[in-house]
Amino acid sequence: MTEDLRAWLERIEKEGELKKLEGVHWDLEIGNLTALNSQRRNAPALLFDKIPGYPPGFRVLTGAILTPRRVALTLGLPADGTQQEMIDAARQKLKYWLANLDSFKPRVVSEGPVLQNIKKGKDINVLQFPAPKWHKKDGGRYIGTGHTMVTRDPETNELNLGTYRVMVQNENTLGFHISPGKHGRLHFEKYHARGQKAPILLSLGHNPLVFAASTLSLPMGVEYNYLGAMRGQPVDVIEEEVTGLPMPADSEIVIAGWCPPGKTMPEGPFGEYTGYYASGERQNPIIEVERVYYRHDPILNGAPPSRPPDDGSYHLSLIGSLLIEMELAKLGVPDVKAVWLHESGPGYFFVTIAIKQRFAGHAKQAALYASELSARAGLGGRYVIVVDEDIDVTDINQVVWALCTRSDPEKDLDIIRRVRSTPLDPVIKKPTAGLFASRALITAVRPWEWKDQFPEVIGLDEDVVAGLKRRFGKELNL
Numbered sequence: 288m289t290e291d292l293r294a295w296l297e298r299i300e301k302e303g304e305l306k307k308l309e310g311v312h313w314d315l316e317i318g319n320l321t322a323l324n325s326q327r328r329n330a331p332a333l334l335f336d337k338i339p340g341y342p343p344g345f346r347v348l349t350g351a352i353l354t355p356r357r358v359a360l361t362l363g364l365p366a367d368g369t370q371q372e373m374i375d376a377a378r379q380k381l382k383y384w385l386a387n388l389d390s391f392k393p394r395v396v397s398e399g400p401v402l403q404n405i406k407k408g409k410d411i412n413v414l415q416f417p418a419p420k421w422h423k424k425d426g427g428r429y430i431g432t433g434h435t436m437v438t439r440d441p442e443t444n445e446l447n448l449g450t451y452r453v454m455v456q457n458e459n460t461l462g463f464h465i466s467p468g469k470h471g472r473l474h475f476e477k478y479h480a481r482g483q484k485a486p487i488l489l490s491l492g493h494n495p496l497v498f499a500a501s502t503l504s505l506p507m508g509v510e511y512n513y514l515g516a517m518r519g520q521p522v523d524v525i526e527e528e529v530t531g532l533p534m535p536a537d538s539e540i541v542i543a544g545w546c547p548p549g550k551t552m553p554e555g556p557f558g559e560y561t562g563y564y565a566s567g568e569r570q571n572p573i574i575e576v577e578r579v580y581y582r583h584d585p586i587l588n589g590a591p592p593s594r595p596p597d598d599g600s601y602h603l604s605l606i607g608s609l610l611i612e613m614e615l616a617k618l619g620v621p622d623v624k625a626v627w628l629h630e631s632g633p634g635y636f637f638v639t640i641a642i643k644q645r646f647a648g649h650a651k652q653a654a655l656y657a658s659e660l661s662a663r664a665g666l667g668g669r670y671v672i673v674v675d676e677d678i679d680v681t682d683i684n685q686v687v688w689a690l691c692t693r694s695d696p697e698k699d700l701d702i703i704r705r706v707r708s709t710p711l712d713p714v715i716k717k718p719t720a721g722l723f724a725s726r727a728l729i730t731a732v733r734p735w736e737w738k739d740q741f742p743e744v745i746g747l748d749e750d751v752v753a754g755l756k757r758r759f760g761k762e763l764n765l
């Protein structure tokens with residue numbers, strides 16, 4: 288048996304990582320408390336119960352993987368060591384997970400707790416779950432933020448998991464937004480091009496690993512296997528009766544239905560991960576709900592985006608950075624020592640890379656490749672900064688120091704114009720016919736031609752330091 292959400296909650300509660308709260312309203316109170324909580328680096332996960340207007344037991348969980356420690360506890364990484372230990376352990380695990388995807392194909396079963404309650408027809412009311420209105424200017428209540436959307440490619444049958452926001456339109460209709468080019472969107476667009484309705488399934492409560500897997504831009508078709516690899520055994524799935532899509536058997540809440548071609552409804556605005564309501568209200572596709580499945584006393588996972596950090600932002604920094612590092616190696620960029628996506632550069636906007644320079648143009652090569660890799664999610668690679676290997680890219684102070692002392696804008700800054708972006712990009716004035724943006728590639732490395740004559744960094748004298756540590760180490764906590 289793999290760990291379901293309830294077992295995960297028990298484990299993190301024992302670790303002192305969970306706070307249970309009662310009487311907090313779905314209308315902005317849960318959202319604002321979640322946002323306040325996110326500002327603190329060691330904040331607990333919040334489990335809301337007795338939500339006004341809802342039966343006790345119908346709960347909402349937020350902040351599940353907000354902090355580095357809970358990311359570590361969830362992914363099975365060392366939770367109490369240094370960040371570097373965590374990155375190194377994650378690199379090993381990620382390599383193993385990606386190398387063994389074929390051994391973790393989902394396993395079809397016929398039973399599971401998610402089948403405890405089934406609603407169809409007139410009994411369907413998605414607002415039986417306390418979907419919060421998260422941010423002041425949101426256009427509605429967003430039931431899908433910490434969820435995954437399961438879709439299928441009608442041509443290849445490949446499955447995709449993606450987290451794409453889902454708003455309640457009415458009791459049996461949901462609205463959603465997926466940026467151009469993302470896998471879930473390619474899927475429903477293919478059905479629509481054939482004049483068919485697209486099957487869609489949402490898992491709305493689950494072990495946070497489901498959310499984590501679903502927020503990564505992994506190659507098409509591998510996320511369910513990746514999730515199994517992370518959990519250490521294939522995911523048990525039940526084939527949903529109407530859509531045939533696989534739902535995790537231990538999910539808390541699953542909603543399934545059809546996305547019809549040619550039907551849209553206004554969706555948004557929504558407080559987005561960039562920290563703005565940038566995409567406003569637009570006509571977006573809908574899901575006509577056919578079935579609702581849930582466990583007794585179901586828990587809805589919430590991960591409302593906000594100005595970073597927010598739930599999911601540290602996980603993306605950790606795993607998103609390692610994915611770029613691994614892909615740069617595959618593309619033949621040698622000696623990439625580290626990659627780090629800073630949480631405050633939301634998602635993939637601010638990519639820092641440390642290399643050991645091997646040839647003229649090496650730094651620019653790393654920057655060029657990384658800018659496209661980090662833009663797979665649609666928005667990203669806006670600033671890519673390449674530094675030398677002596678810089679710790681996870682330390683923003685060191686990155687800024689290298690930027691200011693080793694780059695000369697006239698020769699070290701390149702702008703790539705008219706590249707991919709999304710409606711969520713705050714710098715694009717909407718409406719627009721073309722969602723283009725630009726990227727800045729900055730090589731903040733010692734200039735190749737005279738790198739060996741570059742001014743020496745003021746260092747410490749190792750022998751003197753060793754002596755000082757012996758004498759004052761304890762007193763000064765050196």
Ligand SMILES: Cc1cc2nc3c(=O)[nH]c(=O)nc-3n(C[C@H](O)[C@H](O)[C@H](O)COP(=O)(O)O)c2cc1C
Nearest residue numbers: 449450451452464465466469470502503504599664
């Ligand atoms: C909380 C949260 C909300 C998100 N909402 C959206 C969204 O509304 N639309 C979207 O296109 N991407 C959204 N994303 C980003 C996608 O989940 C991410 O790009 C993922 O890689 C998409 O999967 P795909 O690569 O299989 O398309 C969100 C991410 C998070 C963490």
